[in-house]
Structure formats: C-alpha cells, structure tokens
Amino acid sequence: MKFEDIEIEEVDFEAMLEESFKKEDRSSGDLTEGTIVKINEEDNQAIVDIGRKNEAVINLEQLRDEDGELLFKEGDTLPVVITGNRGERPMVSYDLAKKRQAMNEFIEEYDEEQEYIVEGTISKKNKGGFVVEADGLEFFLPRTLSYLSAKNDVLGKKVKGIIVKVDKDKGSVVISRKELIEREKARVNEIVENLLESKEPVIGTVKKITSYGMFVDVGGMDGLVHYSQISHKGPVNPSKYFQEGDEVNVIALDYDKKKRHLSLSIKEATPNPWENIDQILEVGDTVTATVSNIEPYGVFVDLGEDLEAFLHVSEISWDKNVKHPKDYLEINSEINVEVIEIDKDKRRLRVSLKNLLAKPMEEFAKKYQVGDIVTGKVSSLTDFGAFVRIENIEGLLHNQESSWDKSKRARDLFNVGDEVEVKIIKIDIDNGKISLSRKALEKSPVEAFAENHKVGSIVSGKVKDKKDFGVFIALDNQIDALIRTEDLQPLKFDEIEAGQEIKGVITHIDPRNDRIRVSVRRLERQEEREALNQLNQEQDSSMTLGDVLKEQLKK
Numbered sequence: 001m002k003f004e005d006i007e008i009e010e011v012d013f014e015a016m017l018e019e020s021f022k023k024e025d026r027s028s029g030d031l032t033e034g035t036i037v038k039i040n041e042e043d044n045q046a047i048v049d050i051g052r053k054n055e056a057v058i059n060l061e062q063l064r065d066e067d068g069e070l071l072f073k074e075g076d077t078l079p080v081v082i083t084g085n086r087g088e089r090p091m092v093s094y095d096l097a098k099k100r101q102a103m104n105e106f107i108e109e110y111d112e113e114q115e116y117i118v119e120g121t122i123s124k125k126n127k128g129g130f131v132v133e134a135d136g137l138e139f140f141l142p143r144t145l146s147y148l149s150a151k152n153d154v155l156g157k158k159v160k161g162i163i164v165k166v167d168k169d170k171g172s173v174v175i176s177r178k179e180l181i182e183r184e185k186a187r188v189n190e191i192v193e194n195l196l197e198s199k200e201p202v203i204g205t206v207k208k209i210t211s212y213g214m215f216v217d218v219g220g221m222d223g224l225v226h227y228s229q230i231s232h233k234g235p236v237n238p239s240k241y242f243q244e245g246d247e248v249n250v251i252a253l254d255y256d257k258k259k260r261h262l263s264l265s266i267k268e269a270t271p272n273p274w275e276n277i278d279q280i281l282e283v284g285d286t287v288t289a290t291v292s293n294i295e296p297y298g299v300f301v302d303l304g305e306d307l308e309a310f311l312h313v314s315e316i317s318w319d320k321n322v323k324h325p326k327d328y329l330e331i332n333s334e335i336n337v338e339v340i341e342i343d344k345d346k347r348r349l350r351v352s353l354k355n356l357l358a359k360p361m362e363e364f365a366k367k368y369q370v371g372d373i374v375t376g377k378v379s380s381l382t383d384f385g386a387f388v389r390i391e392n393i394e395g396l397l398h399n400q401e402s403s404w405d406k407s408k409r410a411r412d413l414f415n416v417g418d419e420v421e422v423k424i425i426k427i428d429i430d431n432g433k434i435s436l437s438r439k440a441l442e443k444s445p446v447e448a449f450a451e452n453h454k455v456g457s458i459v460s461g462k463v464k465d466k467k468d469f470g471v472f473i474a475l476d477n478q479i480d481a482l483i484r485t486e487d488l489q490p491l492k493f494d495e496i497e498a499g500q501e502i503k504g505v506i507t508h509i510d511p512r513n514d515r516i517r518v519s520v521r522r523l524e525r526q527e528e529r530e531a532l533n534q535l536n537q538e539q540d541s542s543m544t545l546g547d548v549l550k551e552q553l554k555k
Helices: 013-020 094-109 177-198 273-280 360-367 445-450 521-538 545-554
Strands: 031-040 045-049 056-059 077-086 089-093 117-125 129-134 137-142 158-167 172-176 202-210 213-218 221-226 247-256 261-265 286-295 298-304 307-312 334-343 348-352 373-381 385-390 393-398 419-428 433-437 458-467 470-474 480-484 501-510 515-519
Touching (some): 089 094, 117 137, 177 221, 221 247, 360 419, 393 419, 515 521
Parallel strands (some): 221 261
Antiparallel strands (some): 045 056, 158 172, 213 221, 286 334, 298 307
16 A cells, blocks of 8 residues: 555544553553562562562563573662563563663653654554664654554564654654655655756666666656667667666656656657768768677667667678578677668668678679689579589579480489589679589580581481471480471471471581571472482483483473
8 A cells, every 4th residue: 555545544642642652550661670589490580679569570581691691680670660460469571671761861862953763663553553663762653644554464564754752751752654755755746846847867877777677866766767768779678788876867758646656768868869860871881880789680780879770681791691690790799881771760770781891793703704614512402493602602503504404404413512513604793693504514415416417417306396486306316406387398387296207408507506407398409409410420411401300200
C-alpha cells in the first residue's frame, strides 16, 4: 500500500501516548533503584529490595555478561523498572532500566533547537501506534504519523522519523514518519516543477543501469532514462555507453504523480544531428567508424556525432561468398567506410567498406586476359553451369562451354571442389563477370570431322529434328548438320520424318562455331557435274555438247 492511499484518522494524540506506555499495573513502569538481597542460581533468579512491602524478583539472565558471568553480587545496587507482579511479588527488569536510563540521558541532552531524525526498526505495535527501536532506544511512532497500516505486518520494518515531541516526565519521545514523507513529497514536487518548467538540460548522475534504461539522480531525485531516450541513433543498450557514476546531461519529459515516476531524456539534451545532416555528411564521403554491433545480415557502425550507419553484408567485401560479417570485422574495431546513402526522412545511413578496397576484377584483369588458360576449383553448381574460383574471383563456366556434348550439363561433369582447367573467353570489368570455357581447350567434333571431310563431300544422316527453317540430320559421331528448307529440294519438307535417311552434299563447315550445312539440292547438281565429267573422259574429245545431252536423255 502506498502512503497516498492511507486514510488519516483524527485520534487524540495524548490518548495514544498514554496507551503506548500503559501497563497492567498502575505502579509498573517506574524506574527505581534496588538492592540484591539474594541470588538463587538453582531458580535462576535474584531477590531485589525495591523499598516496598514485598521484595521483587528478577531473572538472572538479565544480570549476566556475554560470557555468562554475573555482573552483580549480593548487596549490590542496580537500576530496575517494575514490569508487573507475580502473586504478591513485584517483577523487575534490569534491561528495561538500562533502556530507560539511556532514554533519560538522551532526553537530557536533546536540543529542541536542532532537528533530529531517527532511523530504526519497528519492534512493537499497539492500538495507538508503533515502537521504533534505534541504537538501543525506544521511540513512539503514532499510527496517524506513520503512513503505515496497522492491518499489515510491519514488525521488523525499517523506518525513518523526525522527533516531534519529547515528554521528560514520562521519559518518552514521539517521532513522525509522515513529516519526513511530506517533506520529501514537497521536495520532489519542487524539483519536478523546476525541471518541467525550465526544459533546460541539467547534470545528473547515473545510479543504476538496467536492460530497459538507466536511473539518473537529478538533485537528489531519481528519474528513468528509457533506452529509447539515450541516443538519436534509436534504442541502444545503455551499458555499452555508460557506467554507474557517470555524469550525464538530461531533460525532464514527464512526471507521473500517482506512480511518482520521473521520465528523463539524454538525447533531448543534445543536438539532433539529423537536423543538419546535410552539413555533416554527403554521399561519397569517406569517414572513420567504430563497429558497434554485428548481425548475420550486416554491421552497425558508430560515426560519432550521435550517428549510426548500417554496413550491409554485401558491402563488406567484393567476395560474394561472405558467410558472416564476424569473419571480417570485430566489435569496437575502427574501419574506414564510404557513405553510399543518406535518407533524412527515414533517418537512415548506409555505408560501404568494399568501395574503398581494390576491386578484385580490376586486379584480375591486370594479371589475366582473354585467351589465357588457367586452373580453378569448382565452387558451386547451378542449372545453367558451374562457378569456378580462380584465386579470389569466380568465373562462370556455362553449360554450353562445359562440353562439346550438348546433352551434358556442368553438374553431370563436375563436383564441387574439382580442379578444372579452363580458358578465359570474356572479362567484363564493369559488370564484374568472367566467362570461362572448357570445351575451348578440346578439339570440337566438327573440327575433327573437317579433317576428313570438306565442302563438296557427299554425306548422309538420319533426321534428328525438324524446324521451320530446316531439318537437322545426325552425321558421324552424332555431329548435327542443318539442311535449310530451300536446300531440301526435290524432297518435300512435309513428307520428311524423324529417322529418315537423307543424302546431301556439304556446303559449309565452321569448326569454330561447330556448324555444318548440307544441301540435297546441290547434291543433284553435283551428281550431274560428276556424270558429265565422267562422260567427257570416256568419249572422244570431238563429241559435242549436244551429243552428250542426247546420250544423257537416252539414259
């Protein structure tokens, strides 16, 4: 229960004070001096003469020191307080007498002109209030001055109170917890009012750091700086920036009177760098930054001036296979980066590390050129080819360049990790691409075919495929040759079927591009020419052309 919720009852102050010291017997509670008449070890008690009709009894445990030795002997005098009666014998206490003497001494030395604050523990409670024990003294705390509920178990609770009344006759001192609390409330209200009205930064001291923020002491009052109110960068972990005992500038944002919660801000007490970001940074600037946080997708870097930028994993290195930024950077390490994006509206900064590094492609182009034969290692396989790593650069070995056998793909020929010898067929520095070829190192089937065949040679092959522009036939060693539609005559395109044997004459061989063209139409002409040549050899040189034609017609 908060003290603001306690209802204060109007109770007679004098009545409460009397109640706190009321005993079972009206004669009890008196401080007097007694003489030890007899010590009875067996009964663990002593008989004390207090000047009354009947002698009093006291427990021996009160008369022993820490070692268990008796402090008094028969005939010694000692102060005692009458606590009650057992039958006709009074009961006395040496412990209470010592406390009563100490309190009397305290009262004698008490200066009413000075303020005295008691800090102790509640040891007893009664209808009127509570007894607070401090330094061996007992003080009375009326319930109406306690801001405590009698319904709750308050025994053992530590409290503070200010002395508000001293009764020398009764040997009692009254304290008020309410007075201190009201003073504290007034002090807090004054501090809060000044903070909220001035809106000026004040110096505070960091008292405690938590995961959600930190508590800062401003003028003797604690306020919370939420982790979102620490930096213009956004929410941050306060333990990375501050330690307990650090002094910080803060501005008061709000105060919740019911919760007594003061909200403070550090970032509002410092200039907002985003308001003048155009004067601080430009795209293309090179700045020194400190790595503040590393995530799998990138790195956050501190640029100073309360600015933080994001370094995406793709901007760390020219190597496209960066698995995790931590393999390249460490927390608190300083790096030079280039500003590549400034979004003032979204308060977003992006930087690049690789832009300040030498481009591997440019270094590669200085060392190698198109036509060079190199050895690399297969780094990955895809549906369209294989990537081959040459030093720190990856080149593409497309399926079409993997083998002269068009039915096979790169994944059919290689495994990741295989070493392959390839030829560089293209270097694109601007787009950072390298094209490789393995089949360029081998003799093409057409090239081998051309060693035994030439333009004009007569060949035959089975139909493999039909297209709108012609027919493909398979020659020796599964080499494909094209017969264009216009070269099929006298054959009819629509009547040609797959697997059909077609005879023709080679009209074009291109070993570099692996192309062969065949013509049926030219075959007929060539056969006519061959027939004429044969006839010319067999007949007399005087035979005329007309005779030859007649002879041919006869056939």
